[in-house]
Amino acid sequence: MTETHDIDAVNAVMTQDEAQADVRQMNMIQAINSALDVMMDRDPDVVVMGEDVGYFGGVFRATAGLQQKYGKNRVFDTPITECGIIGVAVGMGAYGLRPVPEIQFADYIYPALDQLVSEAARLRYRSAGEFVSPMTVRSPFGGGIFGGQTHSQSPEGIFTHVSGVKTVIPSTPYDAKGLLIAAIEDNDPTIFFEPKRIYNGPFDGHYDTPAKSWAGHAQAQVPQGYYRIPLGKARTTRAGEALTILCYGTMVHVVENTVAAMGVDAEIIDLRTLVPLDIEAIEASVRKTGRCLIVHEATRTSGFGAELLAQVQERCFYHLEAPIERVTGFDTPYPHSLEWAYFPGPVRIREAITKIMKD
């Protein structure tokens, strides 16, 4: 067992004098807003930019109040050109700023791909460190909000395939703040995908029951001050012996709920960072349980689950007692009216767990 996936050990990275005792309940939006506030206050080079992020505070309110507090030179609305937003952020990074651009929906990130893939991700390498791109690109992603195919996608696998960029996905308010602070402080470009289905509360996958808020959730107790959760460290949200479930973002909560309902002794690992991946936590857990389920909302073929499956197979083959299973989105666009047939919900997760445990 490594200590890296021990939640107490990870939280201990937050040094006691830095973590302010002033903890309050926050939803994920408030936690992200707090992270931006803390970092803008600490570092005058942090700038926030994007469509509607300024005076209005963002379509999801993640940047509310920041322009009023830090001024228009540091928090500003941009033209509707994602290519331009990221290109400008590369130039600002080369100047010495630490830009935190927002792409309003992950589905809109494609016009910025060249600037992200060929420029931000490659600048340190191609200039041998003369120029770097320390930007953090925030973008809401994932479905479950009836957003149709242009407001629901999970394109993380496109970025994990690119050398030179880190990909981070939080699943709770506490993690969202600590990871976002770490991403902003990181000197490499980071894609920070925010699971918008759980902005306002954890989601158990049962779309037909009333929505829950973050109230009362242990991970919604968020320090108001500075703390960071290191990139590349997973979080074991439930320790167990029967099987290992690898997941991130919204699916963490869907998995937790399904596991609780089934009464199966699963070990649930919230990856939190896809690149760099916490391979030690994964390897230790699968070697212990001998069974592995991978769950993500993104499409299946060449999805990040394929990489996870390969890693587990390479490292844990002789410990496996059953084939590794994947529960993912289907290889179709996200259908509006059939959203809940597409979403990898409790029914499919339950079936997969049952199958793995049968062998």
Add this chain to the structure above:
Amino acid sequence: MSDPLGSVEGQARRNLPSLKLHVPEPPARPGEAADFTHFDIPAAGAQPRPDETAQPADMRDMAYGLVRVLDDGGQAVGPWDPRLPAETLLKMLRYMALTRAFDARMFRAQRQGKTSFYMKSTGEEAVSIGAAMALSRDDMCFPSYRQQGILIARDWSLVDMMNQIYSNKGDRMKGRQLPIMYSAREAGFFSISGNLTTQYPQAVGWAMASAAKGDTRIAVTWCGEGSTAEGDFHSACTFASVYRAPVIMNVVNNQWAISSFSGFAGAEATTFAARAVGYGIAGLRVDGNDVLAVYAATRWAADRARANAGPTLIEHFTYRVEGHSTSDDPSAYRSAEESSQWPLGDPIARLKAHCIALGIWDDDRHAAMDKELAEHVRDAAREAEKNGILGHGLHHPMESMFEDVFEEMPWHLEEQKQQMLDEWKAAGL
């Protein structure tokens, strides 16, 4: 296709002309006489010079004219004459000649198999040298791949440039980039990308950062006319206009994007400087083979940016005398006569004639300078070759390929590095 005349719709359409697709074609192909009659080239000195803080709407004509200073008799004329001292003129001449000598040597090095690739800037030297000399040395340049003249005008080490071209152990970029894709932070020269016009919004971002911080430095960028079609170009123009960024955006209109003539970037419809009109930013169209015009226009735009009067888009009208790169053969797609008949002449010859007309220069001194520069470049090449040439072993160690992907090497790169080293060791290499 059958004509649907049976239908009511078909009956109604039968008298309409057939639609036609226009696919542009250059005036002359191989074997044909060069034709420049479609270019309207105004006399030197004819263009007015607006105030540096003029409103873009009050100077739209500048986007359709051509700022020219040097006339056919070698005289500097008109309101754009920067009235440079003799010493500066001779420095310009020397930098342009050095750029040409450098290009000649490195082109030959590629043909000799010492490197994989090279790109000459023959005929376009004024665009880089004139601009670099009009800027402050700490203004930040975001060049395209044919602005080696900036480094030369900023007195950057030729050996350092050649190390990059040879991808040898002296290459500060550790042999990772295609030859000529320099990066020189100390020279205010941003890392060159092979992806076209990505540097445009980056330059605007740098300029916005400089303005937001209350700095005094401006950003300057270059792209070719062909790549003005990229979305990045238009994103950059929008950002530059919206935030009145202190940036100069140069379009080097050298007529050819590999084999595609400028018509495929829209040159049949309007000028490239006219792109500025739609964005409400200042646009200047300049004789790019007239180094004094390039200098004057750049100085005008730099003064404008420094006065918080906004960005400028400058089209440099020039001609790509050589192939796109060492991998290109222009005789396969354009008239061989074009480069010699190009009406705006050669930038070095024009400045040389001007200096001779001023009585500060002569043919003998010019010939001596060319000889001296060729030797200077040859000596630099010999020095660089001591660090190795491409493919002859004197490169950075294999494991260096895993460095600088991230600030700190993550486990998966460490693992891949170790695996590679183990495999080579097991193979007895």
